[in-house]
Amino acid sequence: MHQTQRTRRTVMRTIAALTLGALVPLSAAQAADKVKVGLMLPATGTFAALGTAITNGFKLYVDEQGGKLAGATVEYATVDDESDPSKATENANRLVTRDRVDVLVGTVHSGVALAMARVAKSRDTTFIVPNAGADDLTGSLCSQNLFRSSFSNWQPAYAMGKAAAERGHKTVVTLTWNYAAGQEAVKGFNQAFTEAGGKVLKDMALPFPNVEFQPFLTEIAALKPDAVYVFFAGGGAAKFVRDYAAAGLKDSVPLYSSGFLTDGTLKAMGGAGEGLITALHYADGLDNPKDKAFRSAYAAKYGMQPDVYAVQGYDAAQILHAGLKAVNGDVKKKAEMRKAMAAARIDSPRGAFTLSPAHNPVQDMYLRKAEGEENKVIGVAAKALADPAAGCAM
Numbered sequence: 001m002h003q004t005q006r007t008r009r010t011v012m013r014t015i016a017a018l019t020l021g022a023l024v025p026l027s028a029a030q031a032a033d034k035v036k037v038g039l040m041l042p043a044t045g046t047f048a049a050l051g052t053a054i055t056n057g058f059k060l061y062v063d064e065q066g067g068k069l070a071g072a073t074v075e076y077a078t079v080d081d082e083s084d085p086s087k088a089t090e091n092a093n094r095l096v097t098r099d100r101v102d103v104l105v106g107t108v109h110s111g112v113a114l115a116m117a118r119v120a121k122s123r124d125t126t127f128i129v130p131n132a133g134a135d136d137l138t139g140s141l142c143s144q145n146l147f148r149s150s151f152s153n154w155q156p157a158y159a160m161g162k163a164a165a166e167r168g169h170k171t172v173v174t175l176t177w178n179y180a181a182g183q184e185a186v187k188g189f190n191q192a193f194t195e196a197g198g199k200v201l202k203d204m205a206l207p208f209p210n211v212e213f214q215p216f217l218t219e220i221a222a223l224k225p226d227a228v229y230v231f232f233a234g235g236g237a238a239k240f241v242r243d244y245a246a247a248g249l250k251d252s253v254p255l256y257s258s259g260f261l262t263d264g265t266l267k268a269m270g271g272a273g274e275g276l277i278t279a280l281h282y283a284d285g286l287d288n289p290k291d292k293a294f295r296s297a298y299a300a301k302y303g304m305q306p307d308v309y310a311v312q313g314y315d316a317a318q319i320l321h322a323g324l325k326a327v328n329g330d331v332k333k334k335a336e337m338r339k340a341m342a343a344a345r346i347d348s349p350r351g352a353f354t355l356s357p358a359h360n361p362v363q364d365m366y367l368r369k370a371e372g373e374e375n376k377v378i379g380v381a382a383k384a385l386a387d388p389a390a391g392c393a394m
Helices: 001-034 049-062 083-100 110-123 154-166 180-195 214-223 234-246 289-302 309-325 334-343
Strands: 035-043 071-079 104-106 126-129 146-148 171-177 201-204 227-231 255-258 277-280 353-355 359-369 376-384
Touching: 001 353, 035 049, 035 083, 035 180, 035 309, 049 071, 049 289, 049 309, 071 083, 083 104, 110 126, 110 146, 110 180, 110 376, 126 309, 126 334, 146 334, 154 227, 154 255, 154 277, 154 359, 154 376, 171 180, 171 214, 180 227, 201 214, 234 255, 277 289, 277 376, 289 309, 289 359, 309 334, 334 353
Parallel strands: 035 071, 035 104, 104 126, 126 146, 171 201, 171 227, 227 255, 255 277
Antiparallel strands: 277 359, 353 359, 359 376
């Protein structure tokens, strides 16, 4: 009797052990079959449309892969960052600690993105920036875990400075809002323009988001530069261009900018933007198969044409996919995944690009001309332009 009981207990322990052993690899396999993406983007406020476009682009690419990247089902957690830097650290921590996201994606506002970068680094979370252009993200804050699918503020501005000099201009005046993005853009433009022998007569700035431009327009007319470079976006950009034309300067002093001056604002300019020349990493009329397919798919899914923000979201998903392919969808293999992301060649609608050692796109900067409500490509302002990544020690 006792022998029978011992035999039964032995059999039961063996079955339990076998059952537990079978469950362990199953659990690990399940973990490797999923990747959770935290989308921290603006859903309200001034930049809401930009956040929507980035989200649409990211999800379009994932949907094109059947909802999976390298066999891993993509799940989402979302937070409206409200473009508020004071809430950024709390919001990012919520996604990483409460929602346990594997990858953090965001955002538009550079101040918010800088806070996200610090949280992501402290938590060793893979972080992809699909817009914010702050030079420090791939400069002094560069990290093995941080990747950008968009641009640095320096890139389109430097390209525009180079193009302005090549167009024969010798003197220039600059004007921007007195904030980081504007300051970095002016610095990039001035670097290229002066390297080519040009002279900056004066750098001018007004407080953000002030749109009282008349005193500056009067001073520009008095200084009589060959050209003017500005950095404005959104409603402020539309008003500046209207005011510039109304002051009679449009036909006498050529106006240049990074592409954000005219992206999404040409209609509001009421014709005053016609003919403006800008530089950016995306344009209307790019003659490549990827862009044509992307535009068609985006329009079919969302009922509108994509913009540069949608492209950046789409390519953020492509960068993540490149990493996941190298680890067969196992997002926990961070080092191997990030190494593959850094080495990826992305077949983007903007044209193929790679990432610099600081993980910023090495990309063509297009020269664009405003025609109607489109920014049509008319040339390449800078080929395969890499950000200098000042301060990066990775």
